[in-house]
Amino acid sequence: MDDQTWARTPIEPQSANAPLSTAAIFLVVTITDGAEAATTARGVISDLGGLVRTVGFRDLAGHLSCNVGIGAAAWQRFEQQSKPAQLDRFHAIPGFAHTAPATPGDLLFHIRAERADQCFELERLLLGKLGTAVTVVDEVQGFRYFDSRDLLGFVDGTENPTGASMMQSSLIGDEDQEFSGGSYVVVQKYLHDLTAWATLSTEQQEAIIGRTKADNVELDDDDAPRKSHKALNTIVDENGVEHDILRDNMPFGRPGQGEFGTYFIGYARNLWVIDHMLRRMFIGDPVGDYDRILDFSTAVTGSTYFVPSNDLLESLAPDA
Template sequence: MADGNRSQAVAVPPARAAVVLVLTVRPGPPDPVRELLSDAAGIVRAVGFRAPGEALSCVAGIGADLWDRLYALGRPPGLHRFRKVSGDRHTAVSTPGDLAFHVRAHRMDLCFEVARRLTERLSGLADVVDEVHGFRYFDERDLLGFVDGTESPTGAEAVDTVRVTGGDPVFDGGSYLVVQKYVHDLGAWEALPVEEQERVIGRRKLSDIEIPDSEKAPDSHVALNTITDDDGNELRIVRENMPFGSVGEGVFGTYFIGYASDPAVIERMLHNMFVGDPPGNHDRILDFSTAVTGSLFFVPPAGLLQDPPPAPGRGGEP
């Protein structure tokens, strides 16, 4: 196998455009899907060569059930089906997903072309169950009007936040990806005074400055998503959320895209949001934003995709 520790392009600067595809793979031999995953980097290079400098990239993630079909390896330790989180009033649903492709660039046409080429190769093999075309909205704001991802790490810190290390060397350099589609009730949200919107989020709307802890509402989005380990160190993830919407259909939302070296960090955040910390103190943003999908994937090191280990039931290198 090739060097499996080289990471996919997870920790990159925010994009102006993105396409996220979630697919389920039909029963059948795994070879065509393995081959597509091996060739995905080449597809990105071929499309990006025509438009250099546009920061085109694609991250491929694999769900738990498909992993068992593709590779004669044990699952990465944190890989499992997305676990539904049910609170008193709101639920983080779990929806099917075998493959995820997160395509980013400064131009939507490049993202669209990569997504089209990937799905062409998977025709008859897999079905798209979710497709979102995201866009940059003004100065990195979501459709609720607040800057999104302010505390997301960047640079070397982002790499450290998402990169799996210190376990099975086969998985070192990988990452975990959680995606959720949230649909907003913009009518109800925009009926709130700005001061009340700020209380829900935990930040000032115009300046993006975090509200001091002494004034911050305990059910605010910021309060419930700030978590620490036993030593008091903040546990962080890399958020690559993108707004999406359809004016004609009246559908507006945020597509949550979270990367971490351990999915338990994201799962703890979701528990705080939906169940509450303490229980019953749910994230008030959920009164205006409903989760309609939820899937978990492992993002393998680039070398594992391009030079994969044997498929189940086979010996030796493929």
């Protein structure tokens, strides 16, 4: 789809392409058994925009937003006549040394703002409305770390697409007309062994990441004996076309508990792009040469969702 087609699309997306924020909450829930719980969940998420406005209006400069993603099992429970073409559950990826696990999740709420208190308040009201209809299975509070670095010390998200390329990479287009303006999203929580990472020299860390640590300059590692994290996450198809995704990763941690991590969240027009990235990371390219960052960062969750356009989200109201 060309830039002009995107410019005239009448579908209003959720805020998948919102700017990187200072604070974020990643909330994953499962919907409890029974038709009543599914109906309650549909009612709450269909009016999510109202909740965001209620909290966000208290400080418009906070730029509060929230995306809701719906898992494959939840979509089926919502009894829709059709489903997004690529929507599927997250499939675990057993690698040679590390595994990308699949974990439960029916709904994902990606809350972002320039103020942590706005994120907190929206989550509080949201869970209050959902009540016993859901069970929280994962809750992570992310924060911007200095100049958009992860806790390994490197700038994260450098290769994100911008401008029209951002929409083309992250939003479904005419290829699935009923669900155009939506997006697929994959989330994973990674825990870092910072003690082991600190034993490496800066040069060793840079070779693993594929960028310089101090000034974030991309390394020319085409002739390196093993691909870097950067190289493994660069997806080029058989026609030489590079395929991007939109990342909004956030660091998180609890030093008192020895917990340090990165919450990976990737929005994509095509799920296969993220799947290919993860398979290259965990299985390797060539096979066996997995991403060496996994020796220091362990994936502990993994789930996939469809993020509908605002129009479609509002249409999920039970009485719509």
